[in-house]
Amino acid sequence: MQGLYFEDLSIGQTAEMTRAADDAAIRAFAAVSGDDNPLHLDDAYAAASSFGGRVAHGMLIGAYVSALIAGRLPGPGSVYLRQTLRFRRPVRVGDEVTARVTISALDAATGHVTMRTLCTVRGKTVVDGEAVIMAPRRPA
């Protein structure tokens, strides 16, 4: 199981996946993270909050970004070095989140790959940021 090598990558290259931030995902993320804030889990509490209803954990959307990087671009064999995440809009229970990563810089000296990371719901940005990954070299 091997993803792309540094030599396979070019600026502008992109990958995308869509995943539902549904009730099951939110409850599973609450359990694994330990974040059982009622804003994510309790309809009545969340309805009375400034969000007006339950929202997904921001870091659940971060998890989707990391899965796309680890699975697709560059994929298995790459090493995750850094990620920035800006939580721009709430993600509601059941929203279909599209995560997209796009290569913005390649450093041949270090093998580092910089990517813009963008997550949208119905075309609107919910989380954006930047990732830096080390891609493996193609074996000689």
Add this chain to the structure above:
Amino acid sequence: MQGLYFEDLSIGQTAEMTRAADDAAIRAFAAVSGDDNPLHLDDAYAAASSFGGRVAHGMLIGAYVSALIAGRLPGPGSVYLRQTLRFRRPVRVGDEVTARVTISALDAATGHVTMRTLCTVRGKTVVDGEAVIMAPRRPA
């Protein structure tokens, strides 16, 4: 359920929690994120990799940071605006991860709270970064 208000916060204020990145957590995170890379799940594959054994997903550690912020400092009612994560060392299956957040700046004009985020295993940094959160004002 209400966390701390902006007026309760001061520079240097800190909170900490420890959580095991054990096999159950890693398998649950793989399921919820969709990242089923064998580096996290398959002993034989991971033993032959550059890591020499299975490691936790980096973003699982990010999830622990976000849970600490949402649950403790500032806690419920705060809004997560930004997070940077630098993945510095691998976290092995079963490692006890200590996440700590420490307030480094407070902006009274915006209610924004900046925190250093540090995750360690046996005293060594595994993930560090910075968070920006909006803390609610104490009602008049």
